[in-house]
Amino acid sequence: MENISHASDKPKLSFWQIWNMSFGFLGIQFGFALQGGFMSRIFQTLGADQHSIPLLWIAAPLTGLLVQPIVGYLSDRTWHPKWGRRKPFFLVGAVLSTIALFFAPYSSALWMAAGSLWILDASINISMEPFRALVADKLPNSQRSYGFIVQTLIIGIGTWVASNLPWLMTKLGAANTAAVGVIPDSVKYAFTIGAVVFISSMLYTIFTTSEYPPEDIDEFKKQNDSSKGFFTGAKAIFKNLSTMPRVMAKLGIVQFFSWFAFFTMWSYATPAITEHIFHATDTSSVEYNDAADLVGNYLGTYGLVAMFFALLLAFISSRFKINRKYLHMVSLILGGIGFISIYYVEQPQYLHFSFALVGIAWASILSMPYAMLSSAIDPKKMGLYMGIFNMFIVIPQIVAALGGINFTYKLIFGDQIIFTMVLAGCALIIAGLCNIFIINKDAIKD
Numbered sequence: 544m545e546n547i548s549h550a551s552d553k554p555k556l557s558f559w560q561i562w563n564m565s566f567g568f569l570g571i572q573f574g575f576a577l578q579g580g581f582m583s584r585i586f587q588t589l590g591a592d593q594h595s596i597p598l599l600w601i602a603a604p605l606t607g608l609l610v611q612p613i614v615g616y617l618s619d620r621t622w623h624p625k626w627g628r629r630k631p632f633f634l635v636g637a638v639l640s641t642i643a644l645f646f647a648p649y650s651s652a653l654w655m656a657a658g659s660l661w662i663l664d665a666s667i668n669i670s671m672e673p674f675r676a677l678v679a680d681k682l683p684n685s686q687r688s689y690g691f692i693v694q695t696l697i698i699g700i701g702t703w704v705a706s707n708l709p710w711l712m713t714k715l716g717a718a719n720t721a722a723v724g725v726i727p728d729s730v731k732y733a734f735t736i737g738a739v740v741f742i743s744s745m746l747y748t749i750f751t752t753s754e755y756p757p758e759d760i761d762e763f764k765k766q767n768d769s770s771k772g773f774f775t776g777a778k779a780i781f782k783n784l785s786t787m788p789r790v791m792a793k794l795g796i797v798q799f800f801s802w803f804a805f806f807t808m809w810s811y812a813t814p815a816i817t818e819h820i821f822h823a824t825d826t827s828s829v830e831y832n833d834a835a836d837l838v839g840n841y842l843g844t845y846g847l848v849a850m851f852f853a854l855l856l857a858f859i860s861s862r863f864k865i866n867r868k869y870l871h872m873v874s875l876i877l878g879g880i881g882f883i884s885i886y887y888v889e890q891p892q893y894l895h896f897s898f899a900l901v902g903i904a905w906a907s908i909l910s911m912p913y914a915m916l917s918s919a920i921d922p923k924k925m926g927l928y929m930g931i932f933n934m935f936i937v938i939p940q941i942v943a944a945l946g947g948i949n950f951t952y953k954l955i956f957g958d959q960i961i962f963t964m965v966l967a968g969c970a971l972i973i974a975g976l977c978n979i980f981i982i983n984k985d986a987i988k989d
Contacts (some may be wrong), residue, residue: 878904
């Protein structure tokens with residue numbers, strides 16, 4: 544295989560080649576959508592108090608804080624003639640995620656559910672971070688936005704389908720209620736389907752996608768040998784963290800407020816909407832479980848809109864140059880308006896419009912920051928920098944879980960749990976406005 548290392552030397556890939564290399568993200572997003580849409584429901588079913596839910600989520604981002612930069616560092620230094628650089632990590636993460644997805648809804652106690660979430664999130668992170676690096680590895684600069692947008696298209700499909708699975712299982716006859724403290728069959732079946740999709744889609748990408756080898760194999764092996772050891776790797780991570788490019792630090796601020804907003808949604812959308820709009824709080828009742836299914840349906844809307852918005856962006860970016868900075872800014876502000884509008888919704892069906900705006904933001908979050916970053920950093924450190932960059936995803940989640948959500952929404956808005964959605968909207972608008980500080984031309988222009 545031809546040795547290609549510089550972005551300008553890489554050949555352009557067809558839509559289907561990019562689709563194949565990104566298809567594994569369908570499984571990753573099934574895992575994230577089921578986790579984000581229904582773990583809080585599982586926690587509530589097992590007796591968790593509404594205000595303790597974010598704390599039950601904390602193990603997941605804490606693990607991501609450690610796993611992502613380590614996996615990025617290791618994947619930069621991995622090469623196998625058959626399996627490549629990133630694909631070994633896809634496979635390990637997929638196997639562990641599949642197991643965690645299958646067993647999570649069978650938890651019989653809160654500590655078991657929290658542990659399942661911890662294992663699931665850590666496993667997804669093992670697969671996810673190298674996927675971001677793979678797009679940058681394979682595509683020239685002129686196709687970076689296009690590549691991440693196609694990836695987002697697949698993520699949107701996964702979000703929509705996975706978020707609607709419990710509702711679909713109920714329609715197909717699965718029990719949607721169970722005894723107190725027991726997860727309904729509709730949720731169990733949904734997670735089982737998610738497990739199958741995860742491993743299947745990941746294997747599809749592994750077997751249909753090849754990777755470019757290092758430019759100089761002998762030099763790569765020497766560097767790899769000299770990089771062995773945990774402390775050497777940790778030193779490299781901290782060194783690059785302290786000397787990260789300025790554009791990466793500025794994007795990190797945007798990411799902080801963006802992911803604070805979405806963590807708030809994942810933690811509180813179910814309890815906030817079931818209480819505020821459906822007036823259902825008894826987790827063993829038919830009313831609550833039907834309402835929780837509908838919340839999943841509404842969450843699916845943001846995935847569906849993200850899919851169509853990504854499809855539109857894919858069409859535009861394949862033919863025209865785009866300004867990533869302003870596109871991301873406007874998308875985040877629209878998403879913030881969508882979150883805030885949830886508070887004012889009186890008829891449940893109008894929530895689809897709220898989450899449609901959230902979907903626009905979600906499509907942009909999953910593509911534009913990575914396209915901007917990958918065009919402004921050293922390609923030889925792509926995995927490491929992507930791993931470090933993803934720390935700006937997990938740090939806001941840790942802050943939120945340790946009381947950032949509960950303290951802030953009560954201090955600013957009031958004690959009603961629906962105000963968590965208003966807080967999410969404000970955070971997303973702030974994230975949008977922070978794009979003003981990004982001035983790196985390579986990052987901004989496609």
